[in-house]
Amino acid sequence: MNNFTFINPTKLIFGKGQILKIGREIPQNANVMITYGGGSIFRNGVYDQVKAALKGFNCIEFGGIEANPDYDTLMKAVSKANDNNVDFLLAVGGGSVIDGTKFIAAAMKYKGECAWDFMVDQSGINDLELVPMGAVLTIPATGSEMNNSAVISRRSTKEKLSFAARANYPVFSAIDPQVCYSLPKRQISNGIVDTFCHVLEQYMTYPTQSYIPERFAESILVTLRNIGPKLMEDNSDYDLCANFMMCATMGLNGFISMGVPQDWATHIIGHELTAIYGLDHAVTLAIVGPSLLRTMKEEKREMLLQYADRVWNISGKSEFELIDEAIDATQYFYERVGIKTHLSDYGIGDENFDEIAGRFSRRGWNLGERESITPDKVLEILKGCL
């Protein structure tokens, strides 16, 4: 087992009707700014619950935070918050709203000229003064509700950067599984695949005799395997939705990364496909993930065999077959929960493969848990995505 440090101070308030309890988690007399996205919270009843919970608080609102939250949008929120002496932020939405609000929390007190700078040069990232924030989650997928990282886009300069200030966790996150009842199927598909892939990035590396984190990861994978197809049939079953939301939160809150190496190459390669083609993040994971496993199966051999056995219950075959069938099962699972797994399904060919591999080459990036996914390997992985 590798040495590790684990901390996660976020308070989870989970279950039916729990959004109504958030008022007691916010300091009395706080000036609160509620942040949200495109307005689904007005249609699914979450806004009304939040307003009821915040009765008596001095509240302003900032809406319109887009998917892949944009720097320019967020800076408008920063101005509005500072103009109104806001001292508590409440993100009501999915990962983009929560990520965006983490940025607002850090940018509000930033002393430098341009808040983008603290993400470019991250040397002072843990010294940033942060405005406290809470969250009400409406879409299970990113895990942002219980971690300290955020990804921010800057469309005006075509940049996309992530940051993780040490203390930038939501103070609390309220999760009512009933929010899933009104989610479009596409967001459920994306949430299932995003979560599954988050877990694989922390699991599918090489063994470090970290039995508990490995089994915790398998707990999430097996649960998603079991509930994913059912959720696609029926997202009005409370317990299915509750387990789905718990999978998403537990998949990226540090519980499964204790003592183990991490990969994240599927995400990094996928980001390029989103950047070029505008594919949904989860779609890129479903496309790149299986091809990456096939390309790297020698290096990931031991964990692939464990995965075949414990997650897919495949046994009694040669190692070669076990591994291939486990990868096939993964790909079939993504398809079964509604996401096509080939670039050709989206009308995309190999026209930009060299450009993508070239970007990694120019950055000098070798990816993966052993940094063995060279630009050549990226090209090979991309060819497997066709």
Next chain:
Amino acid sequence: MNNFTFINPTKLIFGKGQILKIGREIPQNANVMITYGGGSIFRNGVYDQVKAALKGFNCIEFGGIEANPDYDTLMKAVSKANDNNVDFLLAVGGGSVIDGTKFIAAAMKYKGECAWDFMVDQSGINDLELVPMGAVLTIPATGSEMNNSAVISRRSTKEKLSFAARANYPVFSAIDPQVCYSLPKRQISNGIVDTFCHVLEQYMTYPTQSYIPERFAESILVTLRNIGPKLMEDNSDYDLCANFMMCATMGLNGFISMGVPQDWATHIIGHELTAIYGLDHAVTLAIVGPSLLRTMKEEKREMLLQYADRVWNISGKSEFELIDEAIDATQYFYERVGIKTHLSDYGIGDENFDEIAGRFSRRGWNLGERESITPDKVLEILKGCL
């Protein structure tokens, strides 16, 4: 899934040599009091590591905290700490030292006449002013290093009470698995059984469709099943010790209790056996646990079947046989890791059974996740322990 709230702010600093890093977790200029027990920390090198880590801090020490930490001992520590303007406590030891230090942390600033009172009338327990504390764990078993509860004895009045002030978590806990190398076998046996039973108390109830916490619990049970006998053979294997310590911490830090009911009757009945006969806590759990499962097997039927399948891999039999074999396997496991499971093994008969059942009757306590373990049932459970 039941509604739940989860929070656990303790920072885990886990691995080889990690004790040396604790200095950075303590406020500069703090006046630190190091608390410890019988002095094993001087023999296993932990004291030297702690002193090296705290170089430059103003430190005093308080040793001699006994197993089942005693109120009178702890009040001496409170006086010493207050006399020396201590503002940070560092517990270096096992569950008793950490529990005792949680009490010191609460008693130091207590305004009332007698600090015992805040445990008798717990109405103000969350308003207690707490001195911050950290921990260096030397014995895996109780999980106290990553939760906010403590059990304190008062030998002068034959009382034993527990308390859990909301914020009374260690700020950090350093865990170096190498501390297991010098543990006596008896403490390893006790730690394995204590942890296994902690998990069962939170798992073996009735299903609430809380798939993730159930599988997290099974992760710990299966890991203990696998490593327990090996640890008894060889407690100098780093990865075995690391997984053992992780099991103990994760078994009682809230990760597995999200959304599920809890039992704790085995612990409560076991406490009476400790009170009357002075048996080790874990010994009482190994004696009472299997008998309780047999007595309550109708009510726990569904989880027992799941347990038989997922923890003991027993299949292809009647429900009746599956349940009985799973309970037998549990009892055999306790014996295999070195703890005898019958009262008769300790020269104890039925002479106090009526007294014990009578205590529950007089207190009006019905135990278990459904409060269906009446004093009559306690008597039946005790008879099964002979």
